[in-house]
Amino acid sequence: MNRTVEVLPDQAALIQRSLELTLSKIHTAINDRGLCTIALSGGSTPKPLYEAIATQQLPWDKIHVFWGDERYVPPENPDSNQLMARRAWLDRVDIPAENIHPIPTDEADPAVAAHKYEQHLQEFFQTKNGEFPALDLNLLGMGDDGHTASLFPHTEALHVRDRLITVGSKDGQHRITFTVPTINHSRCVMFIVAGANKRSALAQVFAPVADDFTYPARLVQPQGELWWLLSQDAGQELKLNNN
Template sequence: MEKKVEILPNLEALIERGLEIVLQKIQTSIEKHNRFTIALAGGSTPKPLYEAISQQNLPWEKIHVFWGDERYVAPDHPDSNQRMARLAWLNKVPIPAENIHPMPTNSGDPAIDAAKHEAELQEFFKVPVAEVPKFDLILLGIGDDAHTASLFPHTPALSVRDRLVTVGSKDGQPRITFSVPLINQADCVMFLVAGAGKISALEQIFAEKADSQTYPARLIQPSGELWWLLDESAGEKLKSEY
């Protein structure tokens, strides 16, 4: 794993740097295998990044968009990660509809929808059941509790190693989420973290020793590159090291 940490002066600079990296990954992946696969994060921090990507002139027919997790709500619900990304980015560009791969949330049973999405991933990446697909880029954020995707502290989803997609839970509300092995198989994982509210979580995530069940983002150790882009408020306590 190649870990890179950058502390940027503010959110605007963080988004600008994030855009540079995304565009570079798009170019490299398309040159290498004629397509680019990205899994998106929810939350407020990546929204301006999606808006910035929507302003680019890109080979949209070669870009495939997935989500790392989704709240178990309808696609038009205000809390939907899919809805946010469509409004900020996907509805604004001529990307083919079949290149957008949202997590299903309509069966009434999150476990059924998680299994369905797992089958979709296996079919799309053409991997055998025992293998883990490799995304070009997975975007992640963290919560004040150090969760990432919908991998929340002390929940069963953290221990899932035999599935690509599983059911997460926050305060009793189900979510669908990529599993730890699927995230860790990525060619590149990039965390975008902003705000002073993330300082204590980052301290534990970056600590030499801490409990991964309590601070789930510690479980993210991808086989490829690991980027942490922090704004100055979030990275305050880490400045001396990076």
């Protein structure tokens, strides 16, 4: 596995390094394939990264933005990952509306919404049933329980291997999420993790042996690059081996 782990001294350094890598992946994808596809994560940690991206001069018409997961709330709801990304980044740049690909949350049945987003991905990436798209960059966070995207410990979503998108759940609330194989087909996956409250889960995620379904971030083993960018307070106790 092509895994690289970096522990950054503080939050500012974590965001700066995340920005450098994100910009590098954007430019590489555009140079190689003519466009860049990015899947965004929610939560508070990536917000300053999105704000920093919004200050850049980039070929916005060549960048397509997706989401790796979404809470099942209307897009104007304060809990919406889409709303956070729009306010921090997308509404502040001249990206074409058709380049923004939010997860639908307007169906009575979230399984229908998951299927609609899967169909949208298949149409955009021109993949057939059973095939998975290769996003250029998949941004992920990790919760203090070891979850990533909306793949929570010991939930049914962790076992889905034949679909791109599925319904996740947390505390009885529905989420829409990339499946494990969709994440793992990415050309580059970048975890951005901050906070001392993540230390215990990180120790299990990086342990040689642990339960993947108790710590779902362990299931992220992409075919492309895997970056773990950690703040000092999160990663200081890890015994790291980047090989």
